[in-house]
Amino acid sequence: MDPSRSASRGVGPLAKVTYVEFDGTEHVVDVPVGTSVMKGAIRNNVPGIDADCGGHCSCATCHVHVVAPWRDKVGEATGAEQALLQFADGVDGGSRLSCQILITHDLDGLVVTMPEVQG
Amino acid sequence: MDRPQRVVIVGGGQAGGATAALLRAYGFDGAIVLIGEEPGLPYERPPLSKAWLKGQADADSLLLKPAGFYEEQGIDLLLQRTAVTIDRVARTVGLDDGRMVGYDRLVLATGSRARRIDVHGHDLDNVLYLRDQADAERLKAVLSTGGRIVICGGGYIGLEVAAAARDLGVEVTVIEQQQRLLARVASEPLAAFFLRHHLDHGVDFRLNAQITTFVQEDHKVVGVALATGELLPCDAVVIGIGAVPQDGLAIAAGLECDDGVIVDGSACTSDPCIFAIGDVSRRPVVLYDCSFRFESVPNLIEQAKQVAAAFTGRPAPRPETPWFWSDQYDTKLQIAGMVCRGGALVIRGDEAQNRFAVFHLKGNRLMAVEAVNSPAEFMAGKKIIADCRHVCVDKLGDLDVPMRDMII
Numbered sequence: 097m098d099p100s101r102s103a104s105r106g107v108g109p110l111a112k113v114t115y116v117e118f119d120g121t122e123h124v125v126d127v128p129v130g131t132s133v134m135k136g137a138i139r140n141n142v143p144g145i146d147a148d149c150g151g152h153c154s155c156a157t158c159h160v161h162v163v164a165p166w167r168d169k170v171g172e173a174t175g176a177e178q179a180l181l182q183f184a185d186g187v188d189g190g191s192r193l194s195c196q197i198l199i200t201h202d203l204d205g206l207v208v209t210m211p212e213v214q215g
Numbered sequence: 216m217d218r219p220q221r222v223v224i225v226g227g228g229q230a231g232g233a234t235a236a237l238l239r240a241y242g243f244d245g246a247i248v249l250i251g252e253e254p255g256l257p258y259e260r261p262p263l264s265k266a267w268l269k270g271q272a273d274a275d276s277l278l279l280k281p282a283g284f285y286e287e288q289g290i291d292l293l294l295q296r297t298a299v300t301i302d303r304v305a306r307t308v309g310l311d312d313g314r315m316v317g318y319d320r321l322v323l324a325t326g327s328r329a330r331r332i333d334v335h336g337h338d339l340d341n342v343l344y345l346r347d348q349a350d351a352e353r354l355k356a357v358l359s360t361g362g363r364i365v366i367c368g369g370g371y372i373g374l375e376v377a378a379a380a381r382d383l384g385v386e387v388t389v390i391e392q393q394q395r396l397l398a399r400v401a402s403e404p405l406a407a408f409f410l411r412h413h414l415d416h417g418v419d420f421r422l423n424a425q426i427t428t429f430v431q432e433d434h435k436v437v438g439v440a441l442a443t444g445e446l447l448p449c450d451a452v453v454i455g456i457g458a459v460p461q462d463g464l465a466i467a468a469g470l471e472c473d474d475g476v477i478v479d480g481s482a483c484t485s486d487p488c489i490f491a492i493g494d495v496s497r498r499p500v501v502l503y504d505c506s507f508r509f510e511s512v513p514n515l516i517e518q519a520k521q522v523a524a525a526f527t528g529r530p531a532p533r534p535e536t537p538w539f540w541s542d543q544y545d546t547k548l549q550i551a552g553m554v555c556r557g558g559a560l561v562i563r564g565d566e567a568q569n570r571f572a573v574f575h576l577k578g579n580r581l582m583a584v585e586a587v588n589s590p591a592e593f594m595a596g597k598k599i600i601a602d603c604r605h606v607c608v609d610k611l612g613d614l615d616v617p618m619r620d621m622i623i
């Protein structure tokens with residue numbers, strides 16, 4: 097019943113993503129390459145990401161902070177994502193909507209932290 | 216009250232699935248039983264009227280959680296089973312196979328069903344509804360053969376189906392009883408925009424129209440007859456005239472109901488051991504000082520959080536601004552707040568450019584924003600409403616003033 101245990105097994109290459117809750121609790125999850133950081137959290141029941149809209153860049157309830165060493169590789173928010181993020185709670189230079197970050201091989205080891213509240 | 220040890224959830228839709236998952240995420244380690252009538256695992260419905268019809272989503276992508284999740288998390292799934300009775304004294308739920316399931320806390324997440332149309336010929340094979348995956352599959356098959364469809368109802372589901380059908384090259388006529396589209400849920404300018412937008416994409420409309428009968432041949436509808444005498448020939452009819460709460464179980468158990476199961480701010484019903492969330496519940500809306508039965512995903516997620524917090528002794532989550540989205544063609548609509556009649560409206564942006572927002576105001580208090588391809592306006596509005604902040608009404612319409620400067 098450990099929520100950090102991976103529920104996405106088997107298919108295709110995986111990358112390790114560490115999700116850190118606001119209170120510091122860490123969840124290390126194997127996320128299939130090609131899926132989003134948001135889906136990785138939802139499918140493994142990592143708390144702290146709501147994802148109301150299911151990944152359509154409509155809600156900003158999947159806000160994460162990319163930790164500093166990963167920011168260049170992950171890149172910055174643009175367009176609608178940036179517009180939504182402007183008004184999210186607790187935004188910083190590493191803020192992204194996790195449904196808009198697709199996992200690639202390069203992101204193996206990625207660490208993201210979660211805000212206190214979503215929305 | 217004691218912490219529960221045994222939670223039973225009736226309804227395996229998104230609300231039921233989200234509650235089970237959140238309970239575990241919040242550290243609940245008692246038993247969880249999830250009873251659902253549908254054959255499959257809990258899934259998301261919004262893509263059914265969007266990506267699904269266009270073949271851009273499969274069953275797996277709709278799943279709330281992967282198949283292995285429930286076993287790993289110790290969630291007992293009783294699928295293809297219907298709860299038929301609740302015994303509030305013995306605290307048991309009776310299933311259609313005669314089984315009795317005991318609970319400390321019961322969560323009703325039985326959702327809503329498509330409202331049926333009362334027109335002669337309504338039971339014919341090609342009169343379609345859109346509520347579950349089976350319905351969506353049937354509709355997708357019809358759309359893939361091209362031809363013509365008539366859609367009854369100019370609400371969100373009707374318009375989303377119209378958009379998907381046009382994208383697939385199907386001819387579409389939408390029939391609406393009211394004078395305008397989205398009559399119950401959107402402002403006049405927004406409805407006018409969507410009418411134009413759909414006309415531009417080749418949808419035909421009959422507003423203010425009464426259907427008299429579905430004309431049939433060989434157990435199929437071949438046309439829709441209107442009170443004006445007009446006959447609209449078609450290959451299938453799609454009905455999107457709203458949804459009704461599935462609150463029969465709750466009514467039979469004597470819970471307080473009024474077009475939905477009445478709950479408080481922690482989703483608790485008139486029985487302290489029974490909770491109700493999602494489409495089936497009528498809940499208080501703190502920010503609007505009213506009660507309402509929402510049919511939206513953000514609503515059920517908020518309520519699932521309320522329940523999971525209540526059962527695990529966490530503080531109650533902060534009230535959220537109600538919100539909703541809809542995708543039609545390449546247009547993304549996002550609505551924050553509750554659209555009420557009578558307030559002042561300010562439009563920001565350009566309707567002709569498919570990019571504008573309608574702000575609903577009471578004095579300088581923002582009540583709602585309907586944002587078309589305008590994510591910043593939506594998000595700013597959602598936040599302003601949640602924080603009960605006031606806005607500079609005279610600047611709202613000025614695109615040169617950024618949204619962040621609107622807050623007083």
Ligand SMILES: Cc1cc2nc3c(=O)[nH]c(=O)nc-3n(C[C@H](O)[C@H](O)[C@H](O)COP(=O)(O)OP(=O)(O)OC[C@H]3O[C@@H](n4cnc5c(N)ncnc54)[C@H](O)[C@@H]3O)c2cc1C
Pocket residue numbers: 225226227228229230231250251252253259260261262263264296297298299324325326327328345346347372461464492493494495509510511512513515538539540541542
């Ligand atoms: C086509 C479509 C498009 C939508 N698009 C959007 C959108 O873009 N944005 C948005 O926010 N919302 C949208 N919605 C609304 C959203 O999907 C609903 O608000 C949401 O599904 C409600 O979830 P629920 O779990 O409360 O109820 P439901 O989804 O209705 O699920 C209830 C489940 O309980 C089962 N059940 C009922 N009674 C019993 C019983 N006695 N025993 C066992 N099981 C039972 C039912 O079979 C069903 O599986 C859309 C809905 C539809 C149909």
Ligand code: FES
Pocket residue numbers: 134146147148149150151152153154155156157158193194195196
């Ligand atoms: S899930 Fe809604 S914006 Fe990411």
